[in-house]
Amino acid sequence: MIKLLHTADWQIGKLFGQFEADDASALAEARIATVEDLARLATEEQVDLVLVAGDVFDAQGVADKTVRRLFNALAGYRGPWVMIPGNHDAGLAESVWTRAARLQAIPANVTVCLSPAPVQLANPPLAILPAPLTQRITYTDLTEGFAALETPAGLPRIGLAHGSVQGLLADGIDSTNPVAAGRAAQARLDYLALGDWHGTRQVDERCWYAGTPETDNFKGNDSGNALLVELDGPGALPRVTPVATGRYRWHDRTSELLVGSDTDRLVEELAGFGPRDVIQLSVTGHTDLAGHRRIQHAIGATGGRVRSLAADLSALRLAPTDEDIAALQADGYLGAVIDELRQGQEGNDAAAGVARDALALLAGLLDELRGSEAR
Numbered sequence: 001m002i003k004l005l006h007t008a009d010w011q012i013g014k015l016f017g018q019f020e021a022d023d024a025s026a027l028a029e030a031r032i033a034t035v036e037d038l039a040r041l042a043t044e045e046q047v048d049l050v051l052v053a054g055d056v057f058d059a060q061g062v063a064d065k066t067v068r069r070l071f072n073a074l075a076g077y078r079g080p081w082v083m084i085p086g087n088h089d090a091g092l093a094e095s096v097w098t099r100a101a102r103l104q105a106i107p108a109n110v111t112v113c114l115s116p117a118p119v120q121l122a123n124p125p126l127a128i129l130p131a132p133l134t135q136r137i138t139y140t141d142l143t144e145g146f147a148a149l150e151t152p153a154g155l156p157r158i159g160l161a162h163g164s165v166q167g168l169l170a171d172g173i174d175s176t177n178p179v180a181a182g183r184a185a186q187a188r189l190d191y192l193a194l195g196d197w198h199g200t201r202q203v204d205e206r207c208w209y210a211g212t213p214e215t216d217n218f219k220g221n222d223s224g225n226a227l228l229v230e231l232d233g234p235g236a237l238p239r240v241t242p243v244a245t246g247r248y249r250w251h252d253r254t255s256e257l258l259v260g261s262d263t264d265r266l267v268e269e270l271a272g273f274g275p276r277d278v279i280q281l282s283v284t285g286h287t288d289l290a291g292h293r294r295i296q297h298a299i300g301a302t303g304g305r306v307r308s309l310a311a312d313l314s315a316l317r318l319a320p321t322d323e324d325i326a327a328l329q330a331d332g333y334l335g336a337v338i339d340e341l342r343q344g345q346e347g348n349d350a351a352a353g354v355a356r357d358a359l360a361l362l363a364g365l366l367d368e369l370r371g372s373e374a375r
């Protein structure tokens with residue numbers, strides 16, 4: 001039996017520029033740590049080899065230090081690693097791979113396939129058919145030639161490619177770097193290991209996307225895994241088992257507040273997040289002053305506990321109740337201003353937005369003032 005670990009889309013060196021600096025560096029660091037975990041997993045599971053289906057690096061221009069650190073992260077598994085470039089780290093004439101070679105950073109047990117020549121391993125005996133991208137975008141199917149490639153009889157044939165299976169993924173993203181559906185069967189492959197799609201996904205009984213082992217966006221497409229693949233021998237169907245590998249869990253949440261209990265639910269949900277969570281939160285609807293206070297407190301408290309919380313309250317309308325306004329004791333001129341702002345915040349134009357912000361600010365200030373007077 002052959003047992004291998006299939007992974008892809010490590011995107012080492014990704015910058016996460018939309019995050020605060022400390023979160024961005026933690027997220028980038030996690031990607032290397034997860035590769036160390038993959039090496040450990042490969043050793044623990046006693047796999048015969050590790051296949052990396054492209055986009056090892058996020059960009060050609062990653063720092064030399066990052067290149068060295070990535071290859072050092074493989075040290076925990078002494079068996080063979082076989083990798084191909086993807087679209088982010090395409091095997092150009094001058095690429096991150098040629099630089100890695102010049103730096104002498106690539107360990108002897110790592111094979112980087114920069115040409116489509118089959119790689120034959122003696123132990124375990126098998127043939128790997130790679131389809132490395134040599135440019136970022138192609139419109140021809142690089143796995144087309146697999147069927148015509150002869151490999152020694154009796155050796156399992158394993159394909160390794162990076163691209164979009166035609167007709168499988170959402171519209172618009174399957175036009176470049178195409179891989180024909182049904183390629184594994186058509187090219188007599190025992191298994192076809194794919195990269196590019198960042199979620200873990202079965203294509204057919206002999207073909208899978210591993211997905212990225214460390215989530216890198218809010219798509220919620222079942223990323224953060226690697227695949228253990230067992231092959232009893234040539235012709236046998238592979239047994240594929242996803243293994244969770246990711247450190248961080250990414251959440252994209254929208255919370256619409258319409259009644260008081262919606263606020264309770266949001267506060268409760270935020271309380272459930274911890275250090276491994278990366279959250280993008282958008283709050284819409286409306287709330288009174290007390291609700292607004294609770295939400296802001298919960299967001300502040302959660303932000304101090306999780307890896308990252310980006311909260312967007314710009315679509316949340318502050319609707320002070322009559323009691324809120326009365327309690328603010330804003331009479332005279334101030335009362336008139338508040339009335340005007342309450343009416344002004346209806347609508348979707350820029351002026352309504354300004355009125356909402358002003359009302360929230362003013363009500364919040366008065367609220368604070370009252371709080372400090374009470375102390």
Ligand SMILES: [Mn+2]
Pocket residue numbers: 009011055086088196197
């Ligand atoms: Mn990728």
